[in-house]
Amino acid sequence: MNVFWGNMALPEGFGAEVNIPLSELTSFRIGGNAKVVLHPHSYNAIRDAVTFAAQNGIPLALLGKGTNILASDRGFGGFVLRFDTPLHEPVYRGTTVIACCGTSLTALARETVRHGLMGLERLCGIPGTVGGACAMNAGAYGGEIKQVLVRIRVLKDGRDRWIDVRDCDLGYRRSAFSFPSCIALEAEFSLRHDDGTAAQTIQTCMDKRREKQPLELPSAGSTFKRPEGHFAGALIEQCGLKGFTIGGAQVSEKHAGFIVNVGGATEADVSSLIAYVQRVVLERTGVSLEPEIKRI
Ligand SMILES: Cc1cc2nc3c(=O)[nH]c(=O)nc-3n(C[C@H](O)[C@H](O)[C@H](O)COP(=O)(O)OP(=O)(O)OC[C@H]3O[C@@H](n4cnc5c(N)ncnc54)[C@H](O)[C@@H]3O)c2cc1C
Known part of the structure; x- marks a missing residue:
């Protein structure tokens, strides 16, 4: 399919979609429309997209599976290169x-x-x-x-x-x-x-995730990096913030290190909640929390 940016045809080698909500491309289920989403069919196509965007002043974002991303409510007015499908077998x-x-x-x-x-x-x-x-x-x-x-x-x-x-x-x-x-x-x-333990280690890790993490709700994983000598989730819980909610964004009741989307959360809700949690944790514990999630 030929996709055009203004009157310029994009290089070939992609699956392309237009006006796709970033909420459909990110595990947080948040974000406005991406103007163009490109799914590369080859490594050369990735290079061509980068060159085309640079030569024509088009903003470019790169997504894998979008599991560590907080996308803007305003969307993204450029190319989102979505590299989430293997181009060959290992x-x-x-x-x-x-x-x-x-x-x-x-x-x-x-x-x-x-x-x-x-x-x-x-x-x-x-x-x-x-x-x-x-x-x-x-x-x-x-x-x-x-x-x-x-x-x-x-x-x-x-x-x-x-x-x-x-x-x-x-x-x-x-x-x-x-x-x-x-x-x-x-x-x-x-x-x-394999010394014979790998399959069991996988099972143990998957069980721990299911037990500890709020996998039933959309999130971007741990919201904050682990501060030196502490665990972000424990500090947040210690400050009484488990379950604290702004709009559709909530400090998970299951694991305080996760902010979850309990329904209709916006980027603004999550950003306000992040700022609130950072402020309270700093005031009460003296520890500064740095977000782990990336933004588009
Ligand atoms: C339920 C849940 C559990 C999680 N558990 C963990 C965990 O245990 N440990 C952990 O570390 N993380 C965890 N995460 C966070 C996330 O899954 C990881 O950070 C993951 O590695 C992000 O991969 P992605 O393909 O989704 O990247 P994306 O979220 O799409 O992108 C993340 C960043 O990487 C960049 N990027 C993506 N692909 C490339 C590429 N090919 N080249 C250069 N830059 C690239 C993007 O531009 C962006 O800046 C969890 C997330 C969720 C939702």
């Missing part, structure tokens, strides 16, 4: 696996275990893509993407190249591979042979 070489960044992280974790490998099992259940996980240095239950990520293929400054991650700065929920500084295309993981 490639296995011994204990090394190379995956497309559009692959579901949970699907990859399960598949590597079926291949007799371990290393990603604690990350199973994180609902985003491999690219989103690399961008965020995602982690859970003592596992972190940086423990197994060895190389990453990125599109940066118009160049498509592999980078050794040992040369890169990956910190807590932070990496050098996050849009807009670059787009992660493929990731190479160094895993090890």
